[in-house]
Amino acid sequence: MKISFHGAAREVTGSCFLVENDDCRVLVDCGMHQGTTVADAENFKDFPFDPKTVDAVIVTHAHLDHVGRLPKLVKEGFKGKIYATPPTVELASVVLKDAEQVMEDAYRSEYRPKLFESADVEKTEKLFKAVDYSRKVRLDGLTFRFRDAGHILGSAFVEMEENGRARAAFSGDLGNIHDPILKPTAQLAAQDVLLIESTYGNRLHETVQDRSKQLKQYIINTIKRAGVLIIPAFAIERTQVLLFELNHLVENRLIPPVDIFLDSPMAIKATEIMQDFPQYYNQTALQQVCSGDDIMVFPGLEKTLTRDDSKRINDSPRPKVIIAGSGMMNGGRILHHLVRYLGDARSMVLIIGYQASGTLGRRLYNGDKHVEVLSERINVKAEIKSIGAYSAHADQKQLINWIKQAEQLPKHVYCTHGEEEASASLATRINEEFGITADVPRIGDTIII
Ligand SMILES: [Zn+2]
Incomplete structure (x- = not known):
């Protein structure tokens, strides 16, 4: 199994990981870069892979930095299924339509092209396939399941397995355990590799x-x-x-x-x-x-x-x-x-x-x-x-506890979805606490499991 980091590496937004083996190519999330004009320009760049050759997308949750470039992917030839939990399917539709409207309003006076049009959003909506938590989905050469991440309604982390050989988990965004409405984050199963978000990798929330x-x-x-x-x-x-x-x-x-x-x-x-x-x-x-x-x-x-x-x-x-x-x-x-x-x-x-x-x-x-x-x-x-x-994200202590409570400690951890300092700080903590190798990948990096 090969994983490439095409977003949310040493940055908080733009989540996009490509998973490949001999039989299939799957994306985990296809989010928008957000925040600065540089990030905005980043969204317009070509994907570093051919969207036509991607077999499926697995979406962790409906936030724009995880789903925002899906219509662009579809516009550029992606025709596979987009897997997400039932609430994520509903929420993603609202989020993508809103993003299109925001661009329409902002760009009207500037005469510049939008990242995607409403027709692309409609095409994207048709590709969604709802899959509930814990149900195993078999793709050619890969199996995966969603587990409750407790971050927003329908949010999931993804556990993936390659024909009994390699196992990798993608945390998506992990919830703050003090959310009064949602269920807490589910337990992580044994993994060879864990990609973990680190938005608050160097901070602790108030009580x-x-x-x-x-x-x-x-x-x-x-x-x-x-x-x-x-x-x-x-x-x-x-x-x-x-x-x-x-x-x-x-x-x-x-x-x-x-x-x-x-x-x-x-x-x-x-x-x-x-x-x-x-x-x-x-x-x-x-x-x-x-x-x-x-x-x-x-x-x-x-x-x-x-x-x-x-x-x-x-x-x-x-x-x-x-x-x-x-x-x-x-x-x-x-x-x-x-x-x-x-x-x-x-x-x-x-x-x-x-x-x-x-x-x-x-x-x-x-x-x-x-x-x-x-x-x-x-x-x-x-x-x-x-x-x-009020953060919807786990803080450093909660992230560490989630790893601690895993069925078995992962063998290798990659800290993603955080500003460089936050990711590095979490990687150091993970290494100190568990003795696991923890790295902070860069955009474009590839790992092989
Ligand atoms: Zn999120």
């Missing part, structure tokens, strides 16, 4: 108690000073976790009544899909749903699907909470709210997710006081806060 307390406090502060609390939303998972916790705060009267707007069509759709798949919830969340509590709906919540609905948020009196995309503030409706409130000392931006370098989110997170949003120069006066514990 869950701290994050709920902080969220509550920030909302109360905002209400007291009649400000606006802007929470950049990652449409899938983070938003639903946030709604789950807000549901708890509101229904138990732990915060005063306040208008809360969910201003992201993609997050609204993702929330609906989440509500369609309660069988994927953990037991506590499922019991809550069965007892009649809609865990993501509460008084004061307004979902603003259309542009007109969204504009009306401006007229709504303060204080208010606005949850809007995109999560890294490099596009989407949040930009309009930032133009309005970043210069306002009574307001706050609460960052609850990873901010890739090059994004507006990263600049604000780093404390930049002068930023440009939608061509407007803004002096940042709003408070910028962050709560890392």
Whole structure:
């Protein structure tokens, strides 16, 4: 078995691994590079393999950095099946349509070609084949199965076997064990090689108690000073976790009544899909749903699907909470709210997710006081806060524990899907803890098992 790294090596985005043997060529993920203009240019480059010769794609989950170049692959001749779990199939469709729309809006004035058209997305949707967790799928020369990664709804890590000879696992993105809705990450079976994500390979999250307390406090502060609390939303998972916790705060009267707007069509759709798949919830969340509590709906919540609905948020009196995309503030409706409130000392931006370098989110997170949003120069006066514990990713300790709890320790580990420092730090920790060789591959590297 030969594995080549064509993305997410010494970077967080663009996941794409090619697995080959004498009988077949399979891709694990085909994600978009995100964050910077360099990353954007990267997406337009030719694949370092011929899409026509790829037999199948195995998709770990529906985030754009794992599915975003699928329509390009299809446009360039890929005709095989795209395997994914049932919720991933639903979510990927929403994510790809949204990505196409974002490009349409952004490029309209620039007269430049889009990475793919809506027709390519439609063709891609037709190739999806839903496969549930644990079911073994046999391809020519390879067998694989999805296992619950606990990262977002339907997320999986992939265990692959080559006719009893070589075994490799691809972690995809691994969940934060403190997700209140999803099941925890499943146990890893014995592997020769493990590719593990390392987004937070060098960091530890705050505790869950701290994050709920902080969220509550920030909302109360905002209400007291009649400000606006802007929470950049990652449409899938983070938003639903946030709604789950807000549901708890509101229904138990732990915060005063306040208008809360969910201003992201993609997050609204993702929330609906989440509500369609309660069988994927953990037991506590499922019991809550069965007892009649809609865990993501509460008084004061307004979902603003259309542009007109969204504009009306401006007229709504303060204080208010606005949850809007995109999560890294490099596009989407949040930009309009930032133009309005970043210069306002009574307001706050609460960052609850990873901010890739090059994004507006990263600049604000780093404390930049002068930023440009939608061509407007803004002096940042709003408070910028962050709560890392809302991350949908496992932190260093959780990653190490997941390996520790494997049926058997893998023989060789490759740290992927992380900035170089994070990947290197995790590799060192793995080596110290288990004595396993752990490497940080580069784009274009190939390994043979
Ligand atoms: Zn992800």
